[in-house]
Amino acid sequence: MKAVHFGAGNIGRGFIGYLLSKSGYDLTFVDISAELVGNLNRLGTYKVVSLGGEKREETVGGIRAVVLQDDSGLKKAVEDADLITLSIGANHLKDTGKVLRDALQERRSRNPEQPLDVIACENALFATDLLRESVEEGAAEDFQNYLRKKVGFPNCAVDRIVPNASVQKESPIDVSVEDFYEWDVESAKVKVNSQIRGVNYVENLAPYLKRKIFLLNGAHALISYAGYRKQYRFVHEAIRDPEILTAAREFHSEAARALHLEYSMGESDLKQYSEKLIARFQNPYLKDELTRVGRDPVRKLSNNDRLVSPLLMCEKHGVECGGILYAIASGFAYDFADDPKAVEIQKSIRENGIENTVQRFTGLEKSGKLVLGIAERYRQITGKDSCSRFPYQ
Numbered sequence: 315m316k317a318v319h320f321g322a323g324n325i326g327r328g329f330i331g332y333l334l335s336k337s338g339y340d341l342t343f344v345d346i347s348a349e350l351v352g353n354l355n356r357l358g359t360y361k362v363v364s365l366g367g368e369k370r371e372e373t374v375g376g377i378r379a380v381v382l383q384d385d386s387g388l389k390k391a392v393e394d395a396d397l398i399t400l401s402i403g404a405n406h407l408k409d410t411g412k413v414l415r416d417a418l419q420e421r422r423s424r425n426p427e428q429p430l431d432v433i434a435c436e437n438a439l440f441a442t443d444l445l446r447e448s449v450e451e452g453a454a455e456d457f458q459n460y461l462r463k464k465v466g467f468p469n470c471a472v473d474r475i476v477p478n479a480s481v482q483k484e485s486p487i488d489v490s491v492e493d494f495y496e497w498d499v500e501s502a503k504v505k506v507n508s509q510i511r512g513v514n515y516v517e518n519l520a521p522y523l524k525r526k527i528f529l530l531n532g533a534h535a536l537i538s539y540a541g542y543r544k545q546y547r548f549v550h551e552a553i554r555d556p557e558i559l560t561a562a563r564e565f566h567s568e569a570a571r572a573l574h575l576e577y578s579m580g581e582s583d584l585k586q587y588s589e590k591l592i593a594r595f596q597n598p599y600l601k602d603e604l605t606r607v608g609r610d611p612v613r614k615l616s617n618n619d620r621l622v623s624p625l626l627m628c629e630k631h632g633v634e635c636g637g638i639l640y641a642i643a644s645g646f647a648y649d650f651a652d653d654p655k656a657v658e659i660q661k662s663i664r665e666n667g668i669e670n671t672v673q674r675f676t677g678l679e680k681s682g683k684l685v686l687g688i689a690e691r692y693r694q695i696t697g698k699d700s701c702s703r704f705p706y707q
């Protein structure tokens with residue numbers, strides 16, 4: 315079996331590439347970074363180092379890589395692949411859909427019968443659907459029929475924390491990871507790849523995906539924004555702070571309550587999931603930087619992402635949501651000068667005020683109670699009113 319993986323970064327090498335290699339796939343990475351591609355081809359193997367109580371190393375070997383700009387190399391790799399996976403960042407899916415459309419059109423002309431699956435492994439709700447829309451955009455009817463018959467587009471949830479490596483690396487492409495992983499894939503949409511090692515094939519992905527995006531990524535974003543404000547550097551340091559721990563637990567309990575009401579997920583299972591996450595956040599070996607976890611607050615504060623989506627689910631079910639409002643307010647208070655997206659939000663707050671900015675970036679109704687609740691907490695956090703600076707004191 316042959317796999318092509320777009321995005322040879324942390325999750326590409328440390329999680330998806332790792333599992334595909336363990337499952338016996340012949341693996342080709344595609345990346346925009348010529349330096350990374352050069353290193354992958356020169357070295358041919360890399361180590362995946364898991365950072366738990368006990369340090370373990372595994373080697374991923376026999377890999378090749380192609381730069382995205384190498385049109386013929388890319389098309390050749392796609393021509394007889396059984397699986398295409400991506401972890402390039404959700405913002406890049408639309409553009410990459412066009413590249414993939416060209417490559418799949420070429421494949422269809424040379425190898426029309428062989429089926430394959432395409433899976434976007436990003437932190438976003440139903441990322442493969444976004445990619446598929448872009449692949450199909452403006453395509454002729456016969457190509458759309460080909461896609462329907464021959465190409466599976468399963469959505470998935472990907473969960474493994476892969477920080478920027480802080481350990482001394484013997485090779486520039488080694489990667490450090492946590493022990494834990496979970497990869498849930500929509501089973502009904504799979505055409506070929508039903509035996510990937512470590513994958514949990516599920517009929518109904520939404521509860522798994524939202525549980526992961528809300529409880530892991532949502533709470534992680536909160537810890538990042540609140541921790542940055544209190545001048546911590548790493549996630550494990552911030553979560554040791556009792557106020558931030560309380561805030562993370564409150565976020566979890568509100569989002570979990572909404573998930574329980576929406577999907578009848580067991581409350582005690584959700585509680586266990588939450589406790590396990592807190593323990594993962596506390597892992598001191600990961601040395602996961604708050605500014606990596608909080609990167610691109612414009613995306614994280616958007617309407618369909620890890621913070622506003624659970625807020626809307628709470629609202630739908632009448633669940634108390636003060637903790638989630640606080641997390642969103644912390645995102646608006648995040649003023650890390652080296653993150654251009656944080657800078658964009660801060661500029662908007664200065665020029666348009668907090669209410670207009672919240673409305674603009676979250677898509678929430680301007681004078682609604684949610685926007686007002688976020689703005690009020692933002693003022694508390696930033697000290698722009700007379701209340702306490704940190705509401706969890």
Ligand SMILES: NC(=O)C1=CN([C@@H]2O[C@H](COP(=O)(O)OP(=O)(O)OC[C@H]3O[C@@H](n4cnc5c(N)ncnc54)[C@H](O)[C@@H]3O)[C@@H](O)[C@H]2O)C=CC1
Pocket residue numbers: 320321322323324325326344345346347350382401402403404406410435436437472473474475476477
């Ligand atoms: N690092 C983590 O723990 C996890 C990350 N994710 C998701 O995986 C995705 C990637 O994240 P990371 O691996 O952390 O980022 P990263 O920055 O380490 O890796 C992304 C890689 O994609 C490459 N790239 C960007 N655009 C590309 C394109 N159009 N075609 C080919 N390659 C392209 C970049 O050069 C880079 O090597 C994101 O959506 C992230 O949310 C999901 C779960 C865990």
Ligand SMILES: O=P(O)(O)OC[C@H]1O[C@](O)(CO)[C@@H](O)[C@@H]1O
Pocket residue numbers: 437472473474475476530531532534535606607608609610
């Ligand atoms: O990759 P994103 O969406 O920018 O967000 C960072 C998040 O992704 C992860 O790297 C993995 O889920 C988390 O550590 C963190 O919550």
